[in-house]
Amino acid sequence: MEAVRIQKIIADSGLCSRRQAETYITEGRVKVNGHPAFIGQKADPRRDIITVDGQRLNPPQKRQTLYLMLYKPRGYLTAMKDDRGRRCVTELVADLPERVYPVGRLDLNSEGLLLFTNDGDFANAMTHPSHQIPKTYRVTVHSDVTEDQQVALSTGVDLDGRMTAPAIVRVVTEEENRTVMLITISEGRNRQIRRMCEAVGLEVARLKRIAVGSLRLGMLRPGQYRMLTKDEVDALMEAARRQGGKPVKKPGRQGGGR
Numbered sequence: 001m002e003a004v005r006i007q008k009i010i011a012d013s014g015l016c017s018r019r020q021a022e023t024y025i026t027e028g029r030v031k032v033n034g035h036p037a038f039i040g041q042k043a044d045p046r047r048d049i050i051t052v053d054g055q056r057l058n059p060p061q062k063r064q065t066l067y068l069m070l071y072k073p074r075g076y077l078t079a080m081k082d083d084r085g086r087r088c089v090t091e092l093v094a095d096l097p098e099r100v101y102p103v104g105r106l107d108l109n110s111e112g113l114l115l116f117t118n119d120g121d122f123a124n125a126m127t128h129p130s131h132q133i134p135k136t137y138r139v140t141v142h143s144d145v146t147e148d149q150q151v152a153l154s155t156g157v158d159l160d161g162r163m164t165a166p167a168i169v170r171v172v173t174e175e176e177n178r179t180v181m182l183i184t185i186s187e188g189r190n191r192q193i194r195r196m197c198e199a200v201g202l203e204v205a206r207l208k209r210i211a212v213g214s215l216r217l218g219m220l221r222p223g224q225y226r227m228l229t230k231d232e233v234d235a236l237m238e239a240a241r242r243q244g245g246k247p248v249k250k251p252g253r254q255g256g257g258r
Helices: 006-012 018-026 089-094 120-125 147-155 192-198 232-242
Strands: 030-034 050-052 068-074 102-105 113-119 133-142 168-176 178-185 204-212 225-227
Touching: 006 018, 006 050, 006 120, 018 030, 018 120, 068 089, 089 102, 089 113, 102 120, 113 120, 120 232, 133 192, 147 168, 147 178, 178 192, 178 204, 192 204, 192 225
Parallel strands: 113 204
Antiparallel strands: 030 050, 068 113, 068 225, 102 113, 133 178, 133 204, 168 178
């Protein structure tokens, strides 16, 4: 077997995404044959001993490749585990035959559509900044929304010295001291929707992701998940290809379900 990059080996093991694996490497949590790993390093997963936090990765084996969407409830952390004992989204998919990890994230108090997989190439295609898969959120704020605020959200606001990319903003419900908007963005900065609203003087009461690309949350209830169809996976990968302007690897064979 040819040597491959350490972060891909970790992602293919189902431990985490490739980008998270890169973080583990830079934090010094990964070792190859007892020596600290470095970004760009390659290894043979069948010959070399690779550990993360002192735990050896299992040698690669044939496994089901899974792709699913979960309705993440509020109050769950988008993480594999939490040292403070908080509930994590992985608890909601613990009955699956293979270990999967979340693709991207939703913050603790946000809810809605969250992808999971054990396919590192799919996860990378969905989260890499160059691919810019659009995501749509239903945003409820504690006030009216002025035309100037809507324009600012649409054209871009300053976050940490850098303007956000143009967004699609549509007001769908207006009541006294309550407005519901649909906001579609193609970036993935930390807590971006909440921070955009704060930047224009709006307080978010509820934030729900309802779509990723062409994929819709649909009738799922909080805590429920379903497997993606092959057509849905292919459509997401095609969207990543179009946005990134370069080929992305086709997803592996999928299976499993609830």
